[in-house]
Amino acid sequence: MAAHSHHALDDQPIGEIPKAQTKGIWRVFIILCVLTAIEFAFAFFMSAGTLRNIIFIILTLFKAFFIVGEFMHLKHETKSLIWTILVPTALLVWLLIALISEGSYYGDAVFSYFK
Amino acid sequence: MKASYGKLMMWFFLLSDTFTFAAFLTTYGMIRHRHHAYTGAADDFTFSTAYWPIPEKVFNAFPGFHGVDLPLAFVALMTMILILSSVTMVLAVEAGHRMDKDDVQKWLLWTILFGSTFLACQAWEWTHFITGTEEGLQLENGTRFFGANLIANQYGPVLFADLFFFITGFHGTHVFSGIVLLVIMFINTVNGTYQRRGHYEMVEKVGLYWHFVDLVWVFVFTFFYLV
Numbered sequence: 001m002a003a004h005s006h007h008a009l010d011d012q013p014i015g016e017i018p019k020a021q022t023k024g025i026w027r028v029f030i031i032l033c034v035l036t037a038i039e040f041a042f043a044f045f046m047s048a049g050t051l052r053n054i055i056f057i058i059l060t061l062f063k064a065f066f067i068v069g070e071f072m073h074l075k076h077e078t079k080s081l082i083w084t085i086l087v088p089t090a091l092l093v094w095l096l097i098a099l100i101s102e103g104s105y106y107g108d109a110v111f112s113y114f115k
Numbered sequence: 116m117k118a119s120y121g122k123l124m125m126w127f128f129l130l131s132d133t134f135t136f137a138a139f140l141t142t143y144g145m146i147r148h149r150h151h152a153y154t155g156a157a158d159d160f161t162f163s164t165a166y167w168p169i170p171e172k173v174f175n176a177f178p179g180f181h182g183v184d185l186p187l188a189f190v191a192l193m194t195m196i197l198i199l200s201s202v203t204m205v206l207a208v209e210a211g212h213r214m215d216k217d218d219v220q221k222w223l224l225w226t227i228l229f230g231s232t233f234l235a236c237q238a239w240e241w242t243h244f245i246t247g248t249e250e251g252l253q254l255e256n257g258t259r260f261f262g263a264n265l266i267a268n269q270y271g272p273v274l275f276a277d278l279f280f281f282i283t284g285f286h287g288t289h290v291f292s293g294i295v296l297l298v299i300m301f302i303n304t305v306n307g308t309y310q311r312r313g314h315y316e317m318v319e320k321v322g323l324y325w326h327f328v329d330l331v332w333v334f335v336f337t338f339f340y341l342v
Contacts, residue, residue: 017215022206029202036194043171043187043341047157053342060337064330071205071326081116081126088130096137100144107149 028070125320129327168271170340193236200229201329208322211315223301230294289328296321
């Protein structure tokens with residue numbers, strides 16, 4: 001990114017500043033607000049349960065996608081950088097799910113054994 | 116990878132930070148699973164150490180609206196403030212690409228303002244959480260306990276308050292570090308350091324960190340306040 005951030009300067013004589021391109025940024029902001037609003041709607045109008053939690057997690061992942069992809073610009077980086085970040089994160093999510101599900105099972109088993 | 120050394124290292128640092136917060140969320144998931152969930156009707160909910168509290172019954176206070184039940188309203192405001200700060204941060208980075216010093220200054224200032232507001236909100240929320248509500252919790256020895264600390268709390272199991280302090284506290288520390296970095300960015304921008312250097316990549320790197328802090332809040336918000 002830094003490599004081509006200079007181009008704008010090279011093309012422009014000093015003192016003349018190109019106009020701001022902020023349309024996409026505000027679009028992402030609106031999307032994030034709407035997703036948060038939907039989360040609140042589910043929090044208030046749906047009773048707690050596994051289905052609601054799954055909906056929350058999916059909406060959260062959508063928000064994460066927009067923050068990382070657009071705000072952190074990862075979507076527009078080179079393929080190698082995208083994979084360098086995504087592969088360890090995916091493995092980490094796997095670890096997280098494994099720890100929680102296996103750990104809960106093991107915890108329950110130990111707890112019942114000593115009861 | 117066509118990314119500069121500094122930006123690549125920032126990405127790797129953020130990846131390592133993800134591990135830290137993942138550890139927190141794993142701990143939260145495990146501990147919550149170990150406790151009983153509240154099964155009765157939401158309207159009859161009372162604080163008890165016997166089960167995990169419903170978040171919207173704990174976080175229902177709003178500054179200036181004493182005694183009014185406003186579930187999750189304050190945390191909604193905090194979320195909006197942090198998302199807005201993220202937007203002003205991207206705008207600062209965008210202005211940096213155009214070498215627009217005035218715009219970079221303006222948006223950095225807005226980001227510092229929103230970030231500080233978020234921290235102030237968190238300070239209020241912590242104060243409320245620590246002080247407690249008027250009802251408190253009836254203890255077995257007949258006394259009442261108000262608020263929360265690391266060894267006792269009125270909202271439910273002790274670990275609920277511990278996790279609240281550790282997870283939101285750790286996130287708040289990140290926000291604070293972010294504000295310190297942003298202030299340094301602002302001073303350097305005003306002094307024209309980046310203008311002379313010919314690029315605003317430093318603002319971009321701090322921007323990555325700031326968005327990451329926002330990203331962490333998105334997850335903390337879901338797992339601590341919604342689920």
